Amino acid sequence: MNLNYEGIRDSEAWQEAKVRLPRYDVQAVAKATKEHPVWLHFGAGNIFRGFIAALQDRLLNEGLANKGIVAVESFDYDIIKEVYAPHDNLTLLVTLKADGNNEKSVVASIAAGFTTADDFAILQGYFKDVQLRMVSFTITEKGYSLFDMSGNLLPVADADMKNGPQKPVHVMAVLTSLLYTRYKNGMAPIALVSMDNCSHNGEKLANAVKTVAAAWEQAGFVDKGFLAYIGDEKRVSFPWSMIDKITPRPDGEIYKALTESGIEGMAPIVTGKGTYIAPFVNAEAPQYLVVEDSFPAGRPMLEKAGVYFTSRDTVNRMERMKVTTCLNPLHTALAVFGCLLGYTKISEEMKDEQLSKLVRRIGYVEGLPVVTHPGILEPRAFLDEVVNERLPNPYIPDTPQRIACDTSQKIPIRFGETIKAYLASPEWNTDCLTGISLALAGWLRYLLGVDDELNPMTVSSDPLLNELQAALAGIEVGDPQSAEGKLDGILHNAALFGVDLFEAGLADRVQMLFECMLQGKGAVRALLKDYIG
Incomplete structure (x- = not known):
């Protein structure tokens, strides 16, 4: 035929x-x-x-x-x-x-x-x-x-x-x-x-x-x-x-x-x-x-x-629901940690106890409370489909390495908008954003180009890759103290995260989580177990 x-x-x-x-x-x-x-x-x-x-x-x-x-x-x-x-x-x-x-x-x-x-x-x-x-x-x-x-x-x-x-x-x-x-x-x-x-x-x-x-x-x-x-x-x-x-x-x-x-x-x-x-x-x-x-x-x-x-407003709300809460932040978290932990398929990551718990926390616990409801689809139902059907689908040959491309351009929308929503809400504060903080720290750890087994790792293409890696120069996996003072400029960068993480009350936590992942071989996995279970 x-x-x-x-x-x-x-x-x-x-x-x-x-x-x-x-x-x-x-x-x-x-x-x-x-x-x-x-x-x-x-x-x-x-x-x-x-x-x-x-x-x-x-x-x-x-x-x-x-x-x-x-x-x-x-x-x-x-x-x-x-x-x-x-x-x-x-x-x-x-x-x-x-x-x-x-x-x-x-x-x-x-x-x-x-x-x-x-x-x-x-x-x-x-x-x-x-x-x-x-x-x-x-x-x-x-x-x-x-x-x-x-x-x-x-x-x-x-x-x-x-x-x-x-x-x-x-x-x-x-x-x-x-x-x-x-x-x-x-x-x-x-x-x-x-x-x-x-x-x-x-x-x-x-x-x-x-x-x-x-x-x-x-x-x-x-x-x-x-x-x-x-x-x-x-x-x-x-x-x-x-x-x-x-x-x-x-x-x-x-x-x-x-x-x-x-x-x-x-x-x-x-x-x-x-x-x-x-x-x-x-x-x-x-x-x-x-x-x-x-x-x-x-x-x-x-x-x-x-x-x-x-209407245009509904399109905007639908896009915001997907990109800032119910799909794209989960994809980015899986991308950076998948690369660090040696995965080559998104579906395999969803079988990983810590990574599955991480994306569920980012979506259900941290995202849904401030989700933008589009009016034409129920956010929880959309998220259920993403977590239970789409991401675990073993027949979709999608890779964390592909999704990790251009992450610097995605971070301010995929995570920054949720952080802004917490800052603007009298009911919530950023102290509960454990999953998002882990994702941001994980991305910075990923940029070092060394996986959790201490093997060299190819970092996916990104328009700010050279600039970011230059800012992280001198930080060594195995030496957490080498990161002292090195992240301040990055964490202050509102263009990069959508907010100044110091003003958002998240900088110290991201710095601490990042330094924990520098402890040595297996430190990324150990941190996920400690914070996600």
Whole structure:
């Protein structure tokens, strides 16, 4: 069996392999979509293929839509050339359930795959089309940034600002140029929907587009009315969203099982830009997408596929519940301690008595009392699913090393917001934040690059890694006194933790816990036993 238009015609073979096939005319839908798309999506990776495209696939299967999605890749063009094109843009989705069963289905809603480098003229044509209603994005948080950490324009963004809308390179300049094409050809309404897993994602997208447009207007590249067009929410909207679904890198065991079932050509590849990707996507079953219902040209009936459409305030509260209380803080705690204790799978950590107790304390004991209730989901039920089903799922090949990436950018939101809530509450004080204090101290211990067995350990990439490790220089595992006075600058850093930990009353405890983990071999484990049980 081969994953392409010709291959899926042999429905009996796929049925024998327990793979669900589309119930609609795939090629007819693709043809209609490519002629006049209603939905474009930037970012052709796993979360799009395994979640977003699968939503539209469901609508197509149920007769609630008659067009699919056009995928656009702005960064790693090899994804289109090496994964999309050989398989007629089809994806094999493998949903991994906690009981060991999995569901396999062919997702055929992606009608075409283009790149911003090679297909810009085609994209311009689509943006002229009044039938285009929405453009969505999963390009990672970095995709929206025009500036480096010092506030200077990135070289590619600087070049785009100076050269105007003719041949842009940065994805935000590409989008702004395409919007200018739409403006010049009738000013039809459109929704631009960031679905990236970052706070206030719609705002980040809007700010980036408006920054480029303002620079081009000042330079005389665009008409004076263009900024007014993209600033009018009745014409161009930037809905906020919250997305949640774990889609790890392709797993070798899944590839092996698919091959044994007779499905050929499923081997993962590593692209020239380092993306590890395959014709299949393996993902967990639980998934959430909450979107601000602001679509001036209309939208697909995605609520029929499980998407929540609601107000911006509700989206913000849902995102806050997930990121500051019920999921992300637990993930970060598992990441740093998992690395220190030699784990390579999140699910294995949840079998660890101390680590399981730690995340339960952070979630149930320290987080829930100050949780932001989103109104559409019960926080305790969401947390129950995370702790009892999602994190322990042994069939999700997710690693603490992956989750530990960019931790400095996550700490102020994932832990700082809860600390702020305690400081603002007359009912609670920070003395009870044992789990959060352990997580913060554990992260600092992790940055030393030595595990609990005193072996050298690779520290995951982080934009502040060099700066933080320089601040910790001279601290030695086995010599707690070497840390005296070394953490003061870090613990005072409100940008790093969301609060000044001295002012929050947590600095002395974090310092003490950190020094305990410097006692020597096994000190991290011993501390967890002492404080968590």
